[in-house]
Amino acid sequence: MNVVITPAMVGQVVVSGILAGALYAMVALGLALIFGVMRVINIAHGPLLMLGAYATYFVYSVTGLNPYATLPISMAALFAVGVLLQRTLVFRVVDAPELSSLLLTFGVSIALVNLAQLGFSSDLRAVEFLTGSFVAGPIAFSKSRVVAFLVAAAITAGAFLFLKSTRLGKAIRATSQSREVAMVCGINVQRIHLLTFGLGSALAAAGGTLIAMIVAIQPEMGQVWTFKSFLVIVLGGAGNYPGALLGGMLLGLVEQLAALFLTTQLSEAVAYVLLVVVLLVRPTGLLGGRQT
Amino acid sequence: VSVPRPAVLLLLVVALAAVAVYPAFGTGYGVRSMLQLFMWIALAGSWNLISGLTGYVSFGHVAFFGIGAYAASILITKAAWPWLLASLAGGVAAVALALVIGWPCLRLKGPYFAIAMLGLNEVLRALVSYFEGLTGGGFGLSLPTLQATLPIYYVMGAVAVAVTALTYLIITSRFGLRLMTIREDEIAAEAMGIDTFRHKLMALLLSAVGPGVVGGLAARDQGYIEPISVFPLATTITMIVMVLFGGKGTVWGPVLGAVVLFFLQEAVWARFIYLHQLLFGAIIIAVVLLMPRGVLGLLQLKYRLPRTI
Numbered sequence: 001m002n003v004v005i006t007p008a009m010v011g012q013v014v015v016s017g018i019l020a021g022a023l024y025a026m027v028a029l030g031l032a033l034i035f036g037v038m039r040v041i042n043i044a045h046g047p048l049l050m051l052g053a054y055a056t057y058f059v060y061s062v063t064g065l066n067p068y069a070t071l072p073i074s075m076a077a078l079f080a081v082g083v084l085l086q087r088t089l090v091f092r093v094v095d096a097p098e099l100s101s102l103l104l105t106f107g108v109s110i111a112l113v114n115l116a117q118l119g120f121s122s123d124l125r126a127v128e129f130l131t132g133s134f135v136a137g138p139i140a141f142s143k144s145r146v147v148a149f150l151v152a153a154a155i156t157a158g159a160f161l162f163l164k165s166t167r168l169g170k171a172i173r174a175t176s177q178s179r180e181v182a183m184v185c186g187i188n189v190q191r192i193h194l195l196t197f198g199l200g201s202a203l204a205a206a207g208g209t210l211i212a213m214i215v216a217i218q219p220e221m222g223q224v225w226t227f228k229s230f231l232v233i234v235l236g237g238a239g240n241y242p243g244a245l246l247g248g249m250l251l252g253l254v255e256q257l258a259a260l261f262l263t264t265q266l267s268e269a270v271a272y273v274l275l276v277v278v279l280l281v282r283p284t285g286l287l288g289g290r291q292t
Numbered sequence: 293v294s295v296p297r298p299a300v301l302l303l304l305v306v307a308l309a310a311v312a313v314y315p316a317f318g319t320g321y322g323v324r325s326m327l328q329l330f331m332w333i334a335l336a337g338s339w340n341l342i343s344g345l346t347g348y349v350s351f352g353h354v355a356f357f358g359i360g361a362y363a364a365s366i367l368i369t370k371a372a373w374p375w376l377l378a379s380l381a382g383g384v385a386a387v388a389l390a391l392v393i394g395w396p397c398l399r400l401k402g403p404y405f406a407i408a409m410l411g412l413n414e415v416l417r418a419l420v421s422y423f424e425g426l427t428g429g430g431f432g433l434s435l436p437t438l439q440a441t442l443p444i445y446y447v448m449g450a451v452a453v454a455v456t457a458l459t460y461l462i463i464t465s466r467f468g469l470r471l472m473t474i475r476e477d478e479i480a481a482e483a484m485g486i487d488t489f490r491h492k493l494m495a496l497l498l499s500a501v502g503p504g505v506v507g508g509l510a511a512r513d514q515g516y517i518e519p520i521s522v523f524p525l526a527t528t529i530t531m532i533v534m535v536l537f538g539g540k541g542t543v544w545g546p547v548l549g550a551v552v553l554f555f556l557q558e559a560v561w562a563r564f565i566y567l568h569q570l571l572f573g574a575i576i577i578a579v580v581l582l583m584p585r586g587v588l589g590l591l592q593l594k595y596r597l598p599r600t601i
Contacts, residue, residue: 041403041407043351043410092581098347098403099343099475100580102403103536104577106532108573109573110570111574114566114573117569118567223410266419276396276397279397280396
């Protein structure tokens with residue numbers, strides 16, 4: 001296989017990588033928030049994204065609403081699911097050893113995927129809405145990916161603004177820095193936990209809505225997103241929220257480059273090698289330690 | 293290392309003898325079921341060695357099973373190795389993989405290892421599909437026909453016994469105490485002078501041997517392997533459920549969990565695949581929240597049984 005690699009192909013790869021990167025960053029921010037505030041790695045993060053994709057699919061196919069307009073619906077629905085999960089199950093393991101929270105959310109993840117298999121069947125479904133590409137010279141951008149990039153960038157920016165400048169956002173960051181001090185300052189930590197799990201799930205749902213128009217929807221589409229989101233967090237540095245942006249872009253670029261120079265099959269393996277190398281060389285992430 | 297009481301030893305000998313003569317009386321189906329049960333005991337016991345003892349959760353233990361299956365099958369088909377030797381080589385391959393993953397991930401505290409294991413079987417599946425020349429890619433590998441159910445029955449049984457005996461030896465040794473110290477409080481373990489990285493890595497390597505060998509044996513037994521058949525997430529889930537249900541961090545918990553859940557699965561749940569998986573998810577949640585030490589833990593508390601069972 002001898003493929004000549006032209007500058008246009010490299011340009012295409014960089015553009016595709018950045019387009020995918022914003023989605024990764026947004027979804028990973030959800031996982032990072034939950035981890036930062038509660039020290040819980042939510043293994044069910046990917047399956048929550050899958051539920052978000054189904055929410056969009058069903059609202060779109062039942063009401064015919066513009067699928068992008070389903071975004072608030074799927075985010076609100078999954079916010080509620082997240083709050084419910086936190087309220088009934090996850091709060092019990094927040095202070096338990098890590099093993100408990102990992103296994104608990106793993107159990108939730110299995111349950112969600114198989115509930116989806118039972119409820120929605122494992123048929124592939126698609127939201128065919130914005131097909132085709134924008135063409136600029138030798139580079140083509142898939143329309144749905146461009147819109148996904150813009151929406152993801154906007155939502156991520158909104159989330160940062162919320163964390164940075166609202167009272168609730170500050171309370172979340174305070175809780176993530178030190179729960180005890182936050183309590184002393186009069187923050188209701190239990191409520192912050194509920195809010196955080198809801199927000200994290202809503203960010204996953206937003207990812208689900210956006211990729212519902214890009215890839216096929218099926219119950220097992222989500223699991224790989226748990227792993228990728230975690231990879232993004234590790235790349236950016238755990239507990240470092242802006243790091244997720246860098247991590248997302250980096251993962252997007254590496255995957256696209258791997259697909260260009262190797263094959264698409266191996267691009268997943270390359271992402272994995274990236275994780276192992278980063279853990280070996282710089283386990284605190286590329287941007288360094290905890291700074292919220 | 294303490295020696296169990298004579299009555300317990302006698303009971304064990306009787307049980308082993310019964311299992312050993314079973315093929316002379318049992319049906320073909322019965323022998324196959326027992327073979328499967330041995331496999332699950334070995335797999336569950338192995339998962340317990342890393343996750344039950346050190347508290348580092350492996351979400352991808354099936355990777356060691358799968359790489360053992362592929363290593364053994366390749367050696368059997370391409371190099372005409374005898375199946376027993378090839379299966380042992382499968383164990384070696386699994387240990388090598390464990391070293392590659394454990395070295396970077398276990399140096400760190402926290403969830404890194406768990407997540408790295410979560411992605412591992414997907415990656416191996418992709419790699420196996422990519423290197424078609426060696427692995428047959430998506431078409432899989434067909435092993436030469438061979439009627440060896442009975443020898444495989446005994447070897448699989450021996451692996452199950454070996455894993456359980458190893459667990460007993462570890463739990464009753466200072467090495468095991470150090471592993472459990474890491475599980476309870478890793479920082480305290482370090483302060484006591486335990487080289488936590490080396491202990492965790494050793495536990496992982498030991499926990500990879502069994503699945504590697506068992507993978508090779510299972511591949512030989514089935515005569516055909518393909519990427520989806522040897523790297524299913526469902527296998528990892530089943531191992532985890534068996535150990536949690538029986539009692540993690542104990543010698544007999546994985547055995548108890550494997551026996552109970554395997555027979556329930558054969559008798560009832562195999563007909564409802566998604567419901568069955570859903571139930572497994574529910575069992576994991578319920579055990580973590582309601583009885584973190586599993587059935588055996590409850591019995592230990594109620595009847596004041598020793599910690600070393």
